[in-house]
Amino acid sequence: MSNFFIARPNFAWVMAIFILLAGLLALPTLPVSQFPVVAPPQIEITATYPGASAQVLVDSVTSVIEEELNGAKGLLYFDSSSNANGIAQITASFEPGTDPDLAQVDIQNRLKKAEARLPSSVIAQGVQVDQASSGFLMIYALTFKGDDSSKSIVTLADYAARNINNNIRRVEGVGKLQYFGTEAAMRVWVSPEKLLSYGLSIGDINTAISNQNVQVPAGSFGGRPADNAQELTANLVVKGFLEDPEEFGNIVLRSNTDGSAVYLKDVARVELGQQDYNFETRLNGRKAIMGAVQLSPGANAIETVKAVKARAAELEANFPDDIQISFPYDTSKFVSAAIEKVIYTLVEAIVLVFLVMLLFLQNLRYTLIPTIVVPVCILGTFAVMSLMGFSVNMMTMFGMVLAIGILVDDAIVVVENVERIMVEEGLSPKAATIKAMGQVSGAIVGITLVLSAVFVPLAFMSGSVGIIYQQFSMSLAVSIMLSGILALTFTPALCATLLKPINKEAHHEKGGFFGWFNRQFTGLTSRYSALNGKLVNRSGRFMLVYLVLVLGLGYAYLRLPESFVPTEDQGYMIVDVQLPAGATFSRTNDTMKDVEQFLGQRDAVENVVTVMGFSFSGMGANAGLLFPTFTDWSEREQSLFDETMAYNQFAGSITDGRSMAVPPPPIEGMGNSGGFSLRLQDRSNLGREALTNARNVILGQANASPIIAYAMMEGLEDAPQLRIDIDRKKATALGVGFEFINNAVSTAYGSATVNDFTNAGRLQRVVVQADVADRMTPERVLELQVLNDEGNLVPMRSFASSSWEMGPVQVSRYNGYPAYKISGSPMPGHSSGEAMAEIERIISTLPKGIGYEWTGLSYQEKAAGSQAPMLLIISILVVFLLLVALYESWSIPLPVILIIPIGALGAVLAVFLTGMSNDVYFKVGLITIIGLSAKNAILIVEFAKDLYQQGHSLKESAIQAAKLRFRPIIMTSMAFILGVVPLTIATGAGAASQHSLGVSVIGGMISATLLGVLFVPVFFTWVLGLFKTKNTTH
DSSP, X not given: OHHHHHHOHHHHHHHHHHHHHHHHHHGGGSOBXXXXXXXXXXXXXXXXXXXXXXXXXXXXXXXXXXXXXXXXXXXXXEEEEEETTSEEEEEEEEOTTOOHHHHHHHXXXXXXXXXXXXXXXXXXXXXXXXXXXXXXXXEEEEEESSOOTTSOHHHHXXXXXXXXXXXXXXXXXXXXXXXXXXXXXXXXXXXXXXXXXXXXXXXXXXHHHHHHSOOOXXXXXXXXXXXXXXXXXXXXXXXXXXXXXXXXXXXXXXXXXXXXXXXXXXXXXXXXXXSOOSOEEEETTEEEEEEEEEEOTTOOHHHXXXXXXXXXXXXXXXXXXXXXXXXXEETHHHHHHHHHHXXXXXXXXXXXXXXXXXXXXXXXXXXXXXXXXXXXXXXXXXXXXXXXXXXXXXXXXXXXXXXXXXXXXXXXXXXXXXXXXXXXXXXXXXXXXXXXXXXXXXXXXXHHHHHHHHHGGGGGOOHHHHHHHHHHHHHHHHHHHHHHHHHHHHHHHHHHHHOOOOOTTTOOOOOHHHHHHHHHHHXXXXXXXXXXXXXXXXXXXXXXXXXXXXXXXXXXXXXXXXXXXXXXXXXXXXXXXXXXXXXXXHHHHHHHHHHHHHHHHOTTEEEEEEEEEEOSSOEEEEEEEEEEEEOOGGGOSOOHXXXXXXXXXXXTTOSSSEEEEEOOOSSTTXXXXXXXXXXXXXXXXXXXXXXXXXXXXXXXXXXXXXXXXEEEEESOOXXXXXXXXXXXXXXXXXXXXXHHHHHHHIIIIIOEEEEEEEETTEEEEEEEEEOGGGGSSTHHHHTOEEEOTTSOEEEGGGTEEEEEEEEOSEEEEETTEEEEEEEEEEOTTSOHHHHHHHHHHHHTTSOTTEEEEEOHHXXXXXXXXXXXXXHHHHHHHHHHHHHHHHXXXXXXXXXXXXXXXXXXXXXXXXXXXXXXXXXXXXXXXXXXXXXXXXHHHHHHHHHHHHHHHXXXXXXXXXXXXXXXXXXXXHHHHHHXXXXXXXXXXXXXXXXXXXXXXXHXXXXXXXXXXXXXXXXXXXXXXHHHHHHHHHHHHO
């Protein structure tokens, strides 16, 4: 094959140009993200039941919907939380790889069946079904310019709802817009006392509005069929919908015989207000309306952000003078900065590799050949990635950085061999290339197959973790395959055409720096050769040293703390604020203002986005969430860790409520940090008290355990509730129907959406509720007047009583069982697996009927189980079997396999000494090291085998082969190590991942090279010696 291309170099060039073009065309089409889409697809169902308590929501809404979800195709689990503000959220998670669109349609079809059983006001509000992309991509904020104290937030909210949200939703790549404001609505604030004075009830108001605010489709006059004499036709227009507060105020509630009338404005205050008052948002302490953009699956984060900002800039041209838009929170900055960093690393790696080659080959023409081959290979890989549906992310880019060192290797092996033959035998470049290819083709095929084979088993890993490995391993395997193909086709063609013949007489020692380097290196080679001679003679003793090293490796590996991925400084943190149960919005507001003030004084903090009424624990007046975003990485000295520490110290001084700052989750949608999360379930209907007791037992024992750092409940604690007991017997005697009672209470204290009205071309809601002053004390509830069947008003206290009790503010369920969310994290030095086992042990002591299920990352971890060690073993086995097939021998591959722990030892030690953990990047690094240490060994073993077959003795073959291959091995290893050095010294965005990968790979490569070149000849003589003695004795 090589000879074909050596004879037709232009053919080789054309092939290379085609690969280059394919890569260049594919690059712009590849999506860019921080990680591949790992989180299982999630579909979120949101239902609103105004005024309902958490328990009422569960009974009449959540459980009805959950009933229908069971059996959806590909459903892993569903999680629901019903909050006291009347909002129920159910999140269904599907198996990774499920098409989110099909899952959404499936859920919507199932909801259709449930709708018949849902309360009418829930259906009137609409049940939403969305694809929940895990986190927010960016948040836009609308604020007033200048002083905003006299301006109303309603105008901002309504402006955003009309002019901005739908425009952003139409931008390509936007999956969902979560709007933290509400549209305007006609609010009718009723005064129960005034109603009483006129002898009216709340029900009368609802009836009057729904009767008098209606659309009238009046038809037309003179339409067909008509008299032939008819000359004119026109549409009739009757004003049905009312349009402004004044018109609503003039709705007639009752007209008396004397011509006087009672109007709505006599008993209520009518204004244009917000549809609901659940959330409030601020930017840096100022009034703001915000919307959070979520990315649609498979879209390009960076392009989407650009497109949204471009659309916003177009819209801003038509804004009112006092309104402005900004983007205080934008995660694409981190993605683009991190990917940019990796691209810099790529370029640095190519330059460093070039310098190493120049140092060893000492000739620009030789150095040029590998430098031409690498870009062809990398672009070719991008083309294949595009076909496989991969994205440009941290994983695939790391694959590329590691690939550079490997790609150059193949080219170096060829060039170095051609040069050696030209010097030693004085052949022309073409003849030398043909001869060199004969010698190294086998090794190149072997190396290519072995290196690809190491990475391929990773692609079969299941679950979310598998997706990460797949992208990394497949992009590497593809580039290695391409590199092998190019080394057999394009490189020899380049050698035969680019290299100049060496004049043997004129070929003299180099002077200057290169001369000095060559003399030093030759000295090193001969010292190494002498040392090898000594070691090979004592191969038995040396094998004991090897055994000790392997045991040391096993011990150190088990001592490494485990984690999933390192926590990155993504340029922002998340602050959760939780006030005591039952705290009001204004108390939450005071605490939030203190927090905003503290964050505003920090140098590193650029913007503070505040959302009130919403936190990770749940929704409610006592919850709040802040996103402080930091200035650019290059502009600040403080790291994310410093800022969270500083905040958490300050949080200790908060008097009303508790607060905590946490780094954002390292992988979107995969839960916070590498801890564990589970759901404790009541499976036998033991009741909330039994479940709460079980929860307290678990948290008590877990926090006392030496394995677990902390365990806590996620969610809101129970709060006081006012229970109204209605004596139905008395109510019936007084002629009060239950429906009237229900109507009066839910309208006054919840709120009733009566119907819609048109407001500047948009249909908006009409909402009736008791005025603020009439909802402030518990006594006011029993003073409500209800109409009886004779038309008289009856006060509620004549048939109802009230009492205080504790009740849930939030009810969580998991897979249809009442549940508590528990999460926690292991002590340093313990893995999340050990922590999970400890929790399982504690749960096993609980009474019967209490069950548990792992969720989120823990679910994936359980499902993936101990796949990693299994895959490592399969990788090694595959390498062994391939070598057996290549060398047609069961003994020769053994020295290659024996070298693997030596490389792993360096990787484990490097990570152990730097205090890092055994995470995804470390495992990826470890597998790369398996391949590379095997590659070095193959280079020696291949030559030793040839020498041995030519009749040299075993020891001589081993020593001679090692001496011959010493230079290319040191050279390729140095090229690889220097290629990865930029990873270990990276700073700024994405540095933690780069360090994690860089340190393990460099550590492993140094030991695989320094110890490997000493051990391989020993293994070769020892193993073949064993087999030979066996063969001779038989």
